[in-house]
Amino acid sequence: MTxxxxxxxxxxxxxxxxxxAAEACYVAQPTLSVAIxxxxxxxxxxxxxxxxxxxxxxxxxAQIVAQAERVLEQTAAIKELAKQNKDPLAGPLRLGVxxxxxxxxxxxxxxxxxxxxxxxxxxxxxNFTVRLIEMxxxxxxxxxxxxxxxxEHGMAMQxxxxxxxxxxxxxxxxxxxxxxIPADDLKTENMLxxxxxxxxxxxxLEVCPEMARFSAPGxxxxxxxxxxxxxxxxxxVASGIGxxxxxxxxxPDMDTKEGMLQFRRFDAPEPSRRVVIVWRxxxxxxxxxxxxxxxxxACNLPGITTLCADD
Numbered sequence: 001m002t003x004x005x006x007x008x009x010x011x012x013x014x015x016x017x018x019x020x021a022a023e024a025c026y027v028a029q030p031t032l033s034v035a036i037x038x039x040x041x042x043x044x045x046x047x048x049x050x051x052x053x054x055x056x057x058x059x060x061x062a063q064i065v066a067q068a069e070r071v072l073e074q075t076a077a078i079k080e081l082a083k084q085n086k087d088p089l090a091g092p093l094r095l096g097v098x099x100x101x102x103x104x105x106x107x108x109x110x111x112x113x114x115x116x117x118x119x120x121x122x123x124x125x126x127n128f129t130v131r132l133i134e135m136x137x138x139x140x141x142x143x144x145x146x147x148x149x150x151x152e153h154g155m156a157m158q159x160x161x162x163x164x165x166x167x168x169x170x171x172x173x174x175x176x177x178x179x180x181i182p183a184d185d186l187k188t189e190n191m192l193x194x195x196x197x198x199x200x201x202x203x204x205l206e207v208c209p210e211m212a213r214f215s216a217p218g219x220x221x222x223x224x225x226x227x228x229x230x231x232x233x234x235x236x237v238a239s240g241i242g243x244x245x246x247x248x249x250x251x252p253d254m255d256t257k258e259g260m261l262q263f264r265r266f267d268a269p270e271p272s273r274r275v276v277i278v279w280r281x282x283x284x285x286x287x288x289x290x291x292x293x294x295x296x297x298a299c300n301l302p303g304i305t306t307l308c309a310d311d
Contacts, residue, residue, distance in 0.1 A: 076139025077282035096144035112295035190242030248303035
């Protein structure tokens, strides 16, 4: 039995698909499948039921996977313990960031970290929330910056900032004459949202109840289009296809009168998201986390309210 085999069975249990699990582990599917079959033979048990398109975990397999997760987390803790007598600010910090935060936070964050702690370079990973949490659990990341709400994770967490949402529209749209937009009015417009699986889509639907209600089957807004990234959607809005909701940090100048886009705040209470940093409770370099928090607070992102309280 090896740690690699344990990592593979955990990945399959989460993905419920051998191919997707192999991609998450950066190995070929045959390599992963052979390793799992070897482990099953060694233990004399069947961990996964392999019938149909989706893999299911056997009852005994679920218990073994849960134990494997604990073993992998404790293995990561051993590595951290070995570093505890060293300078916590010396050496790389592996930091994950979700896609809808990275493009706007990382440029000032990286520059600030170089200025403050040049001995601690950041190794960055942009990904989806679920994948970043999995990488944290497996010790592949030290910390990750994400937005609430999060799936159950059992890790340490600290709030970084609150970020309001804004409405983006074509420059010639009638709403460009308004000072702010009622969320309820969005139901009358063609709306462009990120596709399923993007956490920002879920956050927008969570904090804008009107959008969630009117995007349900049978109630719809006039039409709802889906895009693969916020920047793609921004260009689609500029072409006149519809409106969208963006995080405030993605809009450097709310008052711009040039270009093909106009941006407006929501009526109070403004919808927003809380951005947090998450790390394993066993991670011993708390000073490194504190350094990231301090630099984030100094980034002066547009329209952002910085926080410092623990969640």
